[in-house]
Amino acid sequence: MIYLDNSATTQPHPQVADVVKRAMEEYYGNPSSLHQKGLEAEHVLKQARSVAAQALRVKPAEIFFTSGGTESNNTALKGVAFQYQSRGKHIVTTQVEHPSVYDVCKQLEGFGFSVTYLPVDSEGRVSVADVQAAIRPDTILVSVMHVNNELGTVQPIQEIGSLLRQHPKILFHVDAVQSFGKIPLLPHEWGIDLVSISAHKFHGPRGVGILYKRDGLKLQPLLMGGGQEAGLRSGTENLPAIAGMAKAIRLLEETGHDESERLAGLIRRLRAGIADIPGCVINSPADGAAPHILNISVPGAKAEVLLHALEERGFLVSTKSACSSKANEPSRVLMATGMDRNRALSALRISVGRYNKAEEIDRFLVALRESVDRIRPYMNV
Ligand SMILES: Cc1ncc(COP(=O)(O)O)c(C=O)c1O
Structure with missing residues (x-):
């Protein structure tokens, strides 16, 4: 076939599968444990975070591990919505987002948020002028995907980022699940506050991903518990998958x-x-x-x-x-x-x-x- x-989804790279296996066998400690096995696991986690940070040219403290694109998108949208609702309840997105953004927006409408779903042209591209026209005094978030998963259309993310610099109170989220490792994305330079990434789209393991969150930005967590991932994403870290994702990122950088x-x-x-x-x-x-x-x-x-x-x-x-x-x-x-x-x-x-x-x-x-x-x-x- x-x-x-x-x-x-992609076939995992054999070296990714090796890393996952080795991490399961050797680094089975809980990164929160204070003993040697815990410290070893914590070291693996730290290395993986710095690999991801380098790939996005951001700081390691701005990288949060999640269970994939769906969770990163949910955390970004609901995290912003619930944290900043006192500032405003308007969100701008597009008609062509993945359901893990689009359906979250629909859900947020049920919680009293109002959402503008911007139209696209015949190639599936949103216009920066339409983003500008949609902005209201109560807008708290703009969420636009980088590459559309059905058409492959690349959205004008850098231009939207420049526009939003004139509106420092509006946060900018980008679903980069289909673009990461394929075309450049520079969150710091492009004025992006939140980025979603998923490892199984670039020959990494499934069920693991990244949420980039700009330093200083506060989000309401989806998951409460042990306070892992700086309190943003509780739950014992999926270390083998995270290590495998870091390997997949390294392999991307080689090619x-x-x-x-x-x-x-x-x-x-x-x-x-x-x-x-x-x-x-x-x-x-x-x-x-x-x-x-x-x-x-x-x-x-x-x-x-x-x-x-x-x-x-x-x-x-x-x-x-x-x-x-x-x-x-x-x-x-x-x-x-x-x-x-x-x-x-x-x-x-x-x-x-x-x-x-x-x-x-x-x-x-x-x-x-x-x-x-x-x-x-x-x-x-
Ligand atoms: C653009 C886009 N966003 C989000 C997702 C969801 O990612 P995951 O499968 O890791 O939950 C996908 C997966 O198809 C996607 O293509």
């Missing part, structure tokens, strides 16, 4: 920009091939997209049917066309771009990672052409 669903360039090359190859397949259209932006995601449609086809036709030929991709509860509902994100329903219902996401090779892309293109030909007689066009 050729795995082309790296935006959903660095070259690997992003290589992934972008694979996506360019895919684009060029798809342009030659009758009936296939590309939904991801040509410019300003992440290097690892390509969203396509075969209007008239059912995405699930296409996905299984590709799977029969040995290729694993993903469909975001239907949310699990409503079988025939197209993706909220794609509909926000103004795409017609038929096209959105036939969308497939192909996403590459460090184990994919150019030759696999060529074979995928053959399989895609065959699959589209096979289902064409049944298509609703």
Whole structure:
């Protein structure tokens, strides 16, 4: 099977798996314990924190370990909302956020917050002018993702950060789950207060992630208890996963920009091939997209049917066309771009990672052409 669903999750690097195993076997002490085993574990934790801090060019004390992107996003949004509600109850976000931001905003509406969900253009991009226009005297938070998980669209984070410098009381959160390690993100330089990261998107273990929180910023914790992670995230630290994530970050740094360039090359190859397949259209932006995601449609086809036709030929991709509860509902994100329903219902996401090779892309293109030909007689066009 050729795995082309790296935006959903990635295969852990073998060296990451080794580090996790070794940490489980050797560093089983509780980092809060005062004896030797505890101190060893604490040392591993400290090293991992400094690896993460270096990668983001921030201070180790600004790195908080969480259980992944969902928890980091929940902590950022609810943490700000509940801490600063006396200052105001308005939040600005976009219509294309991941559910771990979007649905949290919906939940916060139930707690009396008011949320502006900004529209996006046909490529899924939010405009800085719209962010500016949405700001009110009671705005406490702006949350915009860096790279969209369905389309790969890169949002103008640096520009939004500059705009928000003129509003020092408004906090800026960025969901960087799909961008970390792929394209640069500099929280200090770009005026970002909170960043969410998840290890399983970059060949690390799942169930572990990072929340960057600017020094001095206070948040209401989601989890109360033993006071770990400077009181922001209680619970005995998942040391093996944290050590594995630090290893995955180190491996990212070894390959660095070259690997992003290589992934972008694979996506360019895919684009060029798809342009030659009758009936296939590309939904991801040509410019300003992440290097690892390509969203396509075969209007008239059912995405699930296409996905299984590709799977029969040995290729694993993903469909975001239907949310699990409503079988025939197209993706909220794609509909926000103004795409017609038929096209959105036939969308497939192909996403590459460090184990994919150019030759696999060529074979995928053959399989895609065959699959589209096979289902064409049944298509609703
Ligand atoms: C943009 C984005 N944010 C958040 C998440 C959630 O991350 P996790 O799976 O670590 O909870 C994902 C995962 O798909 C994502 O793509």
